[in-house]
Amino acid sequence: MTTTAQSAATSTRVTPELWIEVQQFYARQMPLLEGRRLEEFLETLTDDCTLEHFPFGWRFEGKVQLLAEMKARRGDASAPRTEEVSARVARERNIPYYNGLVYRYWFDRMLIEPQPDGTLQVRFQAIVSMTDGQGKVSWEPTTVVDDVLVRDAGDGELRTRDRVITHDSANWADKVHNPA
């Protein structure tokens, strides 16, 4: 009985191998998004993936929705810089808000908790840097991200099934992405 209980406890603790696999997973995943390699990025998500922003409620379900949103919004680093625009206005007017910018995600404080159902809950804080053509750096508001990662039964690789992004500023969606 004790042995069983210990095994159960052990099975929900992150091992060094799993910890590092998760680190390397993100180290491969996020540069695909930064590099606007959107189809490749989506291969690191499950088919039924969800992405949701709090507070506000934008929620995307499945790869088709996500790809359409990302294609319309992520823009091109070598395009002329987009005028000053917020996330909300960019959606209303269908503007690629990251034109002319190289954006990079910075993660910290990663807490990895294997769940009894075999999924991984991963929580971390994140901030996005934006570097413009002249080298000026600006920052998006800070966030906390809650990911659910699952292991693909086919190839054995980790994939993101759900991502919830909680913004530290309630007015994040009205903040200008690329202030002059």
Added chain:
Amino acid sequence: MTTTAQSAATSTRVTPELWIEVQQFYARQMPLLEGRRLEEFLETLTDDCTLEHFPFGWRFEGKVQLLAEMKARRGDASAPRTEEVSARVARERNIPYYNGLVYRYWFDRMLIEPQPDGTLQVRFQAIVSMTDGQGKVSWEPTTVVDDVLVRDAGDGELRTRDRVITHDSANWADKVHNPA
């Protein structure tokens, strides 16, 4: 003899399990401070904990002193923003300098060195981001942090016994926390 010497050397090297335990310790500890959950934060410190700032010399000893200082200073993210104020002036006039801000700690370059007495010396660089209600991000001056972690004989958990924060700017205490 060689075997003994190797064992001794090994005992002061950080194992993967310990490395990851320390990462997860901070991933649980620091969000409590960021979330102003001060009593819970203090549970991750020893009863005889010390916190000291260099250069300047503010030094806090024990949980009673620390809690009083943090309660008076950390403020509330949903309160109106505090007027422009430095750490020094905030203490002189008893002002909660982080009102209206979500602050987050970013750690990097963590060096973990187990000591012969069983404690862990942990050194890292840290910077604090401040996100205001409109999503504007500003940064506190960079620091280097030296922690001593000890393992509680009761519950077996790591706790912070001593934290020394060395500021990269000699005038950090006169810098305004929340510039407009």
Added chain:
Amino acid sequence: MTTTAQSAATSTRVTPELWIEVQQFYARQMPLLEGRRLEEFLETLTDDCTLEHFPFGWRFEGKVQLLAEMKARRGDASAPRTEEVSARVARERNIPYYNGLVYRYWFDRMLIEPQPDGTLQVRFQAIVSMTDGQGKVSWEPTTVVDDVLVRDAGDGELRTRDRVITHDSANWADKVHNPA
């Protein structure tokens, strides 16, 4: 056959021990550069080390070149702040552009890939913070770094053999390091 193939695959996967050794390697290496302890920093590189910047093409080969460049450019945190100057102008006019600043490197998204030849390819994104005497923080443009680490046959320690820094802004070399 299957066993052999698996072994070969395993041998090029990063182990937890190696992952953590690399983390601690950088945790020891980079503060030497930040602290202007240049000779000690160079001890963490191989004798035939190279350092190259893209796009632009500054390339340094060997410790003699690198030390000369770093001595001329890195300056002194306690010196008066250098006038506004870019990397390019600092080289043309032989100016230590980091005078009066404490600069710190922030790494993220580290991908470690052991190679068949025994070297380690390490890729990460990096940003440099600059804290001035009054505590003001500014940021260099973001970069992606590709390192090749090798293990010294003598002392068994990791060392950097090649570092390629790809800047996210094509005009990084004309950006002022220390804007007022």
